[in-house]
Amino acid sequence: MDDGTVTGEAAQSEHRELLLDLALLVSERRSLAEIFSAFAESLLGATAFAHASLAVLEPDPRFMRVVGSFPPAVQPPPGDDIYPTRDAEVEAVAAIEGGLQYALAKVDLPFARFMADAGLERAWTIALVHEGRIYGMFTVGRITNTRFNPDELAFLRHAARLLTGAVVEEARVADARVDAARSRILSGLAIALGEGKPVETLFDRLQGLLAQALDFDFLHLSVLAAPGIVRVVGNTNPGVFRQNEERYPLSEIAVDAILAKGSTVAQYRSDRLDSPWGREMHAAGFTRFIASVLMEGENVLGVLDIGRRRNLSFTPEDEAFARLVSTLLAQAVAQSLRLERSETEASRSRLLNELALLLSTGEPIEAIFDRVRELMGQALPFDYISLSVDDGAGMLRVVGAVPPALYKPGDRLSLGDAESGGFAAEGAALVQFRTDRAEGVWPEAFARIGLSRVAVILLRHRGNTRGIFALGRSEGRAYSADECAFLEVVSMLLGQAIGNLARLAESRAEAQRATVLNELSLHVNAGQPVETLFDSIQRKVREALDFDFLALHVSTPEGFRVGGLEPNIAIRATTERSGEEIGLGAIFSPGQSIAEYLPADREAATLRAMANAGLERAVSALLGEPGAPLGVLTFARRDRRPFAPAEVSFVGLLATLLAQAEANARRLTEAEGDAHRAGLLTGLAVLLSAGEPVAALFERLTEVLGQALAFDSLVLFGMKDGSFVVDAALPVGFLGTEVDARIVDDGVRRLFERNIRVGEFRPEFVQSGIGRVLAAGGARRCLVVTLRHGPVWLGALGVSRLANLRFSEKDQGFLDLVGTLLAQAMAGQQRLRASELDAEEQRVIAEVAAIAASTLDAESVMQEIVKPIRRFVPRPFVTLGFIDGEKVVYPTPGGEPVVQLLSEHTTAADATGQSVSPEPDPRIYGYEIFTAYGCHAMTLTTCQAAGAPSGYLVVGSRL
Numbered sequence: 010m011d012d013g014t015v016t017g018e019a020a021q022s023e024h025r026e027l028l029l030d031l032a033l034l035v036s037e038r039r040s041l042a043e044i045f046s047a048f049a050e051s052l053l054g055a056t057a058f059a060h061a062s063l064a065v066l067e068p069d070p071r072f073m074r075v076v077g078s079f080p081p082a083v084q085p086p087p088g089d090d091i092y093p094t095r096d097a098e099v100e101a102v103a104a105i106e107g108g109l110q111y112a113l114a115k116v117d118l119p120f121a122r123f124m125a126d127a128g129l130e131r132a133w134t135i136a137l138v139h140e141g142r143i144y145g146m147f148t149v150g151r152i153t154n155t156r157f158n159p160d161e162l163a164f165l166r167h168a169a170r171l172l173t174g175a176v177v178e179e180a181r182v183a184d185a186r187v188d189a190a191r192s193r194i195l196s197g198l199a200i201a202l203g204e205g206k207p208v209e210t211l212f213d214r215l216q217g218l219l220a221q222a223l224d225f226d227f228l229h230l231s232v233l234a235a236p237g238i239v240r241v242v243g244n245t246n247p248g249v250f251r252q253n254e255e256r257y258p259l260s261e262i263a264v265d266a267i268l269a270k271g272s273t274v275a276q277y278r279s280d281r282l283d284s285p286w287g288r289e290m291h292a293a294g295f296t297r298f299i300a301s302v303l304m305e306g307e308n309v310l311g312v313l314d315i316g317r318r319r320n321l322s323f324t325p326e327d328e329a330f331a332r333l334v335s336t337l338l339a340q341a342v343a344q345s346l347r348l349e350r351s352e353t354e355a356s357r358s359r360l361l362n363e364l365a366l367l368l369s370t371g372e373p374i375e376a377i378f379d380r381v382r383e384l385m386g387q388a389l390p391f392d393y394i395s396l397s398v399d400d401g402a403g404m405l406r407v408v409g410a411v412p413p414a415l416y417k418p419g420d421r422l423s424l425g426d427a428e429s430g431g432f433a434a435e436g437a438a439l440v441q442f443r444t445d446r447a448e449g450v451w452p453e454a455f456a457r458i459g460l461s462r463v464a465v466i467l468l469r470h471r472g473n474t475r476g477i478f479a480l481g482r483s484e485g486r487a488y489s490a491d492e493c494a495f496l497e498v499v500s501m502l503l504g505q506a507i508g509n510l511a512r513l514a515e516s517r518a519e520a521q522r523a524t525v526l527n528e529l530s531l532h533v534n535a536g537q538p539v540e541t542l543f544d545s546i547q548r549k550v551r552e553a554l555d556f557d558f559l560a561l562h563v564s565t566p567e568g569f570r571v572g573g574l575e576p577n578i579a580i581r582a583t584t585e586r587s588g589e590e591i592g593l594g595a596i597f598s599p600g601q602s603i604a605e606y607l608p609a610d611r612e613a614a615t616l617r618a619m620a621n622a623g624l625e626r627a628v629s630a631l632l633g634e635p636g637a638p639l640g641v642l643t644f645a646r647r648d649r650r651p652f653a654p655a656e657v658s659f660v661g662l663l664a665t666l667l668a669q670a671e672a673n674a675r676r677l678t679e680a681e682g683d684a685h686r687a688g689l690l691t692g693l694a695v696l697l698s699a700g701e702p703v704a705a706l707f708e709r710l711t712e713v714l715g716q717a718l719a720f721d722s723l724v725l726f727g728m729k730d731g732s733f734v735v736d737a738a739l740p741v742g743f744l745g746t747e748v749d750a751r752i753v754d755d756g757v758r759r760l761f762e763r764n765i766r767v768g769e770f771r772p773e774f775v776q777s778g779i780g781r782v783l784a785a786g787g788a789r790r791c792l793v794v795t796l797r798h799g800p801v802w803l804g805a806l807g808v809s810r811l812a813n814l815r816f817s818e819k820d821q822g823f824l825d826l827v828g829t830l831l832a833q834a835m836a837g838q839q840r841l842r843a844s845e846l847d848a849e850e851q852r853v854i855a856e857v858a859a860i861a862a863s864t865l866d867a868e869s870v871m872q873e874i875v876k877p878i879r880r881f882v883p884r885p886f887v888t889l890g891f892i893d894g895e896k897v898v899y900p901t902p903g904g905e906p907v908v909q910l911l912s913e914h915t916t917a918a919d920a921t922g923q924s925v926s927p928e929p930d931p932r933i934y935g936y937e938i939f940t941a942y943g944c945h946a947m948t949l950t951t952c953q954a955a956g957a958p959s960g961y962l963v964v965g966s967r968l
Contacts, residue, residue, distance in 0.1 A: 108135030
């Protein structure tokens with residue numbers, strides 16, 4: 010590189026050649042970068058200049074772009090090919106005609122500093138001006154501080170004029186290209202618009218062509234999706250801020266600030282925008298934006314945002330172009346919205362027409378809800394929909410809820426707990442609210458499942474509230490007036506549907522209830538058990554009454570048995586339960602025969618089981634009079650909705666008919682039982698009349714009693730040797746092997762002493778007598794009848810049960826009659842035995858008299874009379890003592906007689922004529938003799954002669 014200066018003809022010749030080459034380059038219409046690169050290379054090689062650079066102004070006149078800087082070492086820092094015009098004071102340079110030369114060390118500008126840093130000391134700069142407009146700046150420099158001479162300046166000024174032409178031409182061509190590109194873009198958008206293409210298609214075409222018409226780095230379009238809500242149609246950088254199809258409030262766009270300036274287009278810098286959008290864009294490196302509002306008349310339809318990373322302002326032409334693009338996009342949006350409105354109106358009309366059709370066909374409300382849900386998505390988009398209807402008992406039943414996050418079909422709600430949030434009291438038909446701004450449990454619940462806006466509508470028909478219809482969406486925008494009007498029409502039709510269905514259901518239920526009652530009334534007098542009768546109509550009862558549980562308790566002598574239970578909830582069906590256990594006192598007030606209640610609020614074992622099984626509400630009715638009910642009928646539900654008055658009345662009528670059926674069945678059973686018992690008693694009388702001992706007929710007696718009386722064991726107590734004993738017992742051995750005879754005798758005697766004819770008792774509560782005997786056999790309930798004939802005590806008959814089941818009055822009466830028959834038979838048998846004994850006694854006396862008359866000595870008499878006595882005493886011991894003066898002489902077989910002083914011989918026989926000792930008594934004379942001969946019982950009878958005692962007859966038994 011030559012740092013010296015060249016003057017004279019040589020210099021001028023070089024300058025002319027350089028200018029000629031430059032002119033040729035310009036005329037060839039090469040690009041400005043190619044022209045300057047070639048020119049600079051020649052310039053630096055043929056002149057004393059060490060540096061040449063060309064910069065042109067950007068559309069934003071605040072910035073310049075370096076076209077070329079040679080050598081490459083002498084140029085702005087990397088990335089600084091665009092820098093502010095103020096760094097080079099371009100406007101000041103332009104004001105100096107012919108350019109400006111300067112020592113770099115004396116100029117405090119960034120443009121001069123980077124040349125000085127590259128080792129240059131002097132430079133010359135001229136502004137490229139055409140028709141008063143600055144297009145750029147041409148600069149040359151040298152490494153010495155030698156001033157530029159006039160020849161050099163003239164040459165440089167001539168070169169600057171040629172470069173100005175090239176710069177202007179390139180700017181003109183660039184502008185023409187941009188205009189053409191913009192025309193193509195607008196034309197393409199217009200064609201697509203004419204073809205009815207959606208705005209998404211227009212955005213895609215704009216995105217593909219915009220780079221030819223506008224310098225940009227980011228493109229974003231949001232259009233109106235619903236009143237106050239816009240959606241993202243396109244985003245060239247989806248990783249920044251909002252995604253495609255995302256919706257957000259129009260209020261988040263500074264539309265009002267743009268329109269307040271009297272234009273639909275405005276530029277802004279992201280770092281000066283205090284909003285989430287501004288902060289996100291600035292963080293992503295996008296600095297300069299142009300925003301163009303899509304308008305149709307006075308209505309805002311969306312916003313088009315074009316962004317650049319560099320802070321280069323958009324030109325007025327850019328703004329005009331953006332405005333035209335926005336106009337076409339707005340038309341597409343408007344067209345789309347009109348089409349959507351048309352489709353929405355058609356969908357709404359279709360929904361209303363189909364809903365009206367469903368009303369006429371009487372479809373169930375579940376089918377109506379499903380169809381409304383399907384059609385509603387086309388007529389009014391939603392994220393949540395639910396329908397709850399009045400169940401006729403003050404509760405709301407959830408027909409459907411989608412998604413079922415809060416409710417499920419079949420759930421029961423009170424009106425105060427439902428979605429209304431209290432608006433029902435205010436009389437409003439429709440209420441909408443933001444879940445984050447409304448107070449209460451339900452707004453909070455809706456917010457938890459992601460809903461921001463909810464509309465709730467009361468469904469009314471003929472002045473009555475029939476249900477609640479709710480619609481919700483995740484975005485917070487309010488429902489528009491036309492949306493609310495549409496929802497009110499839908500709600501009116503739903504209210505009519507629910508009202509009509511409710512009347513139809515009530516009519517069907519009433520007819521079904523009448524059918525059940527009529528069918529039941531036909532069988533009331535059939536004499537069937539109430540359980541059988543109820544089972545036969547249970548299916549039809551379910552069609553007439555909505556319930557989850559039923560129970561029928563039938564009274565018994567011991568309490569109440571479960572006659573019907575569906576489903577089983579841990580209430581033992583085979584167990585007799587007391588009235589207290591099934592809750593009679595807890596359910597019914599005095600004189601009350603039907604009651605509705607909450608099982609959890611009452612104290613009783615059965616009611617606790619119901620509550621534990623999840624049953625919330627019940628209604629119970631007594632079968633018969635409150636004082637002596639024949640049973641209890643109960644229906645229950647798993648929710649708390651009250652039973653309707655018609656339902657309660659139906660339960661009461663059902664209980665009345667079941668009570669009549671039970672009473673008739675009991676009368677029939679009683680009559681049949683009476684006839685059966687009468688027959689059994691007749692057969693028993695015939696059996697006993699045969700004269701057989703009762704104990705011998707005991708097994709047959711057990712069979713007869715078993716046909717009329719339920720028992721587990723039978724015991725017959727009779728008289729033996731003056732004491733009551735167990736004559737017979739079945740089953741064999743149930744009393745055990747050791748029965749205390751004294752306890753048996755004492756127990757039976759107490760029955761007679763207390764004048765008990767028929768008595769029932771629980772053995773465990775009777776600690777003496779019969780109770781102790783029967784309790785040993787495991788009996789828990791006993792029935793005893795005493796057997797007597799006139800004043801004579803004959804014995805007793807006892808029946809026992811292992812279960813603690815009371816014997817009925819019929820049972821007691823039947824056993825009393827059996828006891829009478831047994832007593833008569835036993836008394837007859839006793840009379841027969843007594844007459845037989847009397848006859849035998851006369852025969853014995855006659856034989857003894859004959860022996861006494863024919864036999865002279867006492868020993869022979871004793872030997873002979875043993876024979877007839879043996880008929881009464883199988884192994885007798887007989888001796889006859891004669892009074893001999895003051896002595897009594899007793900002969901003994903094969904031995905010396907026993908002699909005793911008469912004064913020492915005192916017996917009961919002296920006073921009564923005879924004494925009886927059931928066992929040897931030391932106080933009786935001759936005790937040693939009797940025991941020596943093995944006697945266990947004996948009698949002593951006084952012998953009379955001429956009115957005075959002549960001796961004593963002793964008869965002993967050795968058995």
